[in-house]
Amino acid sequence: MALVEIRDVYKSFQRDTQRIDVFTGLTLDIDAGSFTALMGPSGSGKSTLLNLIAGLDKPTRGTVRVGGEAVSEMSASQLAAWRARHIGFVFQSFNLLPVLTAYQNVELPLLLTRLSGKERNERVKIALDVVGLADRADHYPRQLSGGQEQRTAIARAIVADPTVMLLDEPTGQLDAKSSQEVLALLQRLNSEFTKTIIIVTHDAHAAERAKMVLHLEKGDLIEKPRATAAAMR
Amino acid sequence: MxxxxxxxxxxxxxxxxxxxxxxxxxxxxxxxxxxxxxxxxxxxxAQFGGARRLVTTNATGLVFPLPLAYGNRIKALPGVTGLSWANWFGGKYGDGKRFFANFAVDAESYLKIYPEIVLPADQRDAFLKDRTGALIGKRLLSQFGWKLGQNVTLQGTIFPGDWTFTVDGVYTPTDPAIGDDVLIFHHDYFDERIGRAGIAGWYIVEIDDVSHAPAVAKSIDDLFRNSSSPTKTGTEREFQATFATMWxxxxxxxxxxxxxxxxxxxxxxxxxxxxxxxxxxxxxxxxxxxxxxxxxxxxxxxxxxxxxxxxxxxxxxxxxxxxxxxxxxxxxxxxxxxxxxxxxxxxxxxxxxxxxxxxxxxxxxxxxxxxxxxxxxxxx
Structure with missing residues (x-):
């Protein structure tokens, strides 16, 4: 059974008097342990799809299931608790809290759990170690480079061991070297830690790191999911 | 947390x-x-005031005095067990920037009628025997650095001239409303210095029973109703309340x-x-x-x-x-x-x-x- 099941999803927005239909009956499955890249031009619905999977937004019609749970049916408070347990989200512009250190930023999702301070400390250290920033724990975001900020954001996304990681253009604001570091890290998380990863990207090189690429255009999948070279390795 | x-x-x-x-x-x-x-x-x-104390002032207003001769006539009324009188002096000390209340009182009766004014017996005796003596609240002692036995000169504002008093005693009020920054001195000395004018600013009347207050107040006011200085008598609490009302x-x-x-x-x-x-x-x-x-x-x-x-x-x-x-x-x-x-x-x-x-x-x-x-x- 697929980890993410999207069934006959419609999504439309109202802008002034105009109704914009993003999805008109989208159906899609994403397997557990996969590394999927969502590609497509601006306005094709990539980020909207990511938001629907994360439970940040609701479909106008249809169902979104993740790990067997109907995300689209949940209330706001149920969604908050569900996201805390199952979703690790990474933004294009990192979105670390500037008043917190890297350590404190990574610890944020764990504050929502029942873990003790000691357990949280252990988990944060592991997460920072995985992304290679154990020595930057006490640095504030302004003291980190863009690549380091994004790796901190990834540590924040993985620290609570979520069911699925969702990344919205994670290399969009990074230079080539940092992009490669981040993508290598994502590949490692997928292969070594079997994390299910869904990444929205415009970058063909980034997409090549994924095992599966989905092309969206005007809310439709314009070709069948395509396995990449990374999937062959 | x-x-x-x-x-x-x-x-x-x-x-x-x-x-x-x-x-x-x-x-x-x-x-x-x-x-x-x-x-x-x-x-x-405004809540201060002994239940058995009445205050008699000039009906025209507090600033107008009453004849000192009223005292004996009030004292003779039924229900009256004690009487004292006082007069606002309004003197200033030094540059006058640090104001404090000062008034002349009939010392012996005043201290008797106000048990809230507490001071050592020897100081009390010294004050009563000293015509130019003064009693001061303990705050004045610390405020001006005065000492017991020291001479203090006030400049009269209503009653001109330099008025020198000896600090004979320092009192501590048991009721904060009475104020611990007041200077009181002998009315007799005051009256003598102003030429035996025979005036009192107000009378404090002690009565035998609280329940008699309205009747005694009425009989005092009735007594002077047709005189040149009609009176207004009320409980001390009402008297204090008039000050509060001014505020x-x-x-x-x-x-x-x-x-x-x-x-x-x-x-x-x-x-x-x-x-x-x-x-x-x-x-x-x-x-x-x-x-x-x-x-x-x-x-x-x-x-x-x-x-x-x-x-x-x-x-x-x-x-x-x-x-x-x-x-x-x-x-x-x-x-x-x-x-x-x-x-x-x-x-x-x-x-x-x-x-x-x-x-x-x-x-x-x-x-x-x-x-x-x-x-x-x-x-x-």
């Missing part, structure tokens, strides 16, 4: 703004406590100013909180994405407002409570026993809680209701 670090981190985001907001809350509550304490002190003074409009004004100040600060605080929440629109959306619930974010913003309001309250109310006793404040003698009452502290704390609710509610609701996707669109 694990979220408190987040609250503190947010408060530390704009330290200067946070400090200024807390200080404005503190200042508002300090002013509130100060202005309300004027009102409560006046009210407490009545001031009290109202002060209460109004106090409330206006608190309201103005409320707007400042609410504005600071709103600004702070608005600046963090993106961060709140990120926290929601991570899994922070609407309720939790609402609580965090409210706690932030609470920390600022309550810190301000502790500084403002605590400051007022400690400051006035430290400087021995008594409103230049017009507010004897000035104190920040517990009721003022309680109301101040409630105002602080109100401030917290009013200033935190709007940004907290905004944070809780923030649509994530829309908010993220602003930051992404």
């Amino acid at each position: 694990k979220y408190f670090r987040l609250v503190l981190a947010n408060l530390g985001r704009h330290r200067l703004r946070t400090v200024l907001t807390i200080l404005s809350v503190a200042l508002a509550l300090f002013l509130f406590a100060s202005l309300r304490s004027v009102t409560t002190t006046l009210a407490a003074t 009545g409009n001031v009290s109202f004004l002060m209460s109004t100013i106090g409330l206006a100040v608190v309201f103005a600060i409320l707007l400042v605080t609410a504005n600071a909180m709103m600004m702070s929440a608005r600046e963090r629109t993106g961060e709140i959306a990120v926290l929601k994405t991570i899994g922070f619930s609407d309720r939790l974010l609402f609580a965090l913003v409210m706690v932030e407002a609470g920390v600022m309001a309550l810190t301000g309250a502790v500084l403002g109310l605590g400051g007022a409570k400690l400051f006035y006793p430290a400087i021995n404040f008594n409103g230049l003698g017009f507010l004897p026993g000035f104190t920040v009452a517990p009721s003022t502290l309680i109301i101040g704390a409630l105002v602080a809680i109100g401030l917290m609710l009013a200033s935190g509610l709007a940004p907290a609701l905004r944070a809780a209701r923030l649509p994530i996707v829309q908010a993220l669109r602003h930051v992404e």
